[in-house]
Amino acid sequence: MPPRPRPAAIVIVLAALFAATLLAAAPAAAGGPLVVAHRGGTGDAPENTALAIGRALENGAGALWLTVQMSRDGVPVLFRPKDLSALTDRAGPVSSLTAAELAGVNAGFSFKAQDGSTPFRAAPVPVPTLAAALAPVPPAMPLFLDIKSPDADPAAIAGAVKRALDAAGATARTTVYSTDRRYTDAARAAGLAVFQARETTRADLARVLLDRRCPAMEPEGWAGYELRREVTVTEDVTLGQAASKAVMEWDAEAVACFRAGGIGRLMLIGVNSRADYDEARALGADAVLVDSPALFRTFAGP
Missing domain, CATH: 3.20.20.190 (Phosphatidylinositol (PI) phosphodiesterase)
Known part of the structure; x- marks a missing residue:
């Protein structure tokens, strides 16, 4: 697929299609992601x-x-x-x-x-x-x-x-x-061991989702970012710039890119429902950051 940028609306649709196609093939973390309080x-x-x-x-x-x-x-x-x-x-x-x-x-x-x-x-x-x-x-x-x-x-x-x-x-x-x-x-x-810098994780994830290519990355033991996050997409157009809201969400291709780029482990942030946990597990996340361990005790596990 060509690595040239695309209009935001088209990108969001393509991202969803890639996620649906690749999710089934994503490796699940053994026993499910680590639940982090x-x-x-x-x-x-x-x-x-x-x-x-x-x-x-x-x-x-x-x-x-x-x-x-x-x-x-x-x-x-x-x-x-x-x-x-x-x-x-x-x-x-x-x-x-x-x-x-x-x-x-x-x-x-x-x-x-x-x-x-x-x-x-x-x-x-x-x-x-x-x-x-x-x-x-x-x-x-x-x-x-x-x-x-x-x-x-x-x-x-x-x-x-x-x-x-x-x-x-x-x-x-x-x-x-x-x-x-x-x-x-x-x-x-x-x-001390550290996460990949947050702004680097955000930029790398955006490149994967928008350009459908794996950028060169800063290898690190951990990377952490929200499972999905609302962002503002700014496009250069003939009369200046246009901004629109979009949702940046991990998919199987993005996870694979980060693995290939030298990120040893991935933590998905803001996982606070059964649906989110199941999605993170299907993606092969190593850990999920949750607000209520009491809630996750009721359904997390193999």
């Missing part, structure tokens, strides 16, 4: 807390995805949003408080149960340090750390994370992810 299981308990991690382990999660920032005194702690006010009873950046002060912040303040109640306002759960969070995790369980610290020096946080992992004996089973390439580059320089 997103932020420790953000759908089941206050995210990135010891409570969430404990529930994820009880619900049979195969791995943990935890979000790391750095406190004012340089300690890696678990928290995702830019400001504490998004989830807690305090306001300000994580970096404005020490690790000891963060232990007094209620990370479950805004968590809502299925009935709409806020049970952790009366039963606070602290923002944990990375070191404390690792203590109960089984020694063979894979770990994925997402560095979100918006105001931390990349080398400083990478070094602090590396020291915490070394102390816990968890370095060899940990892979670092970030939406900001500066942090994965710093983590690699510190001696």
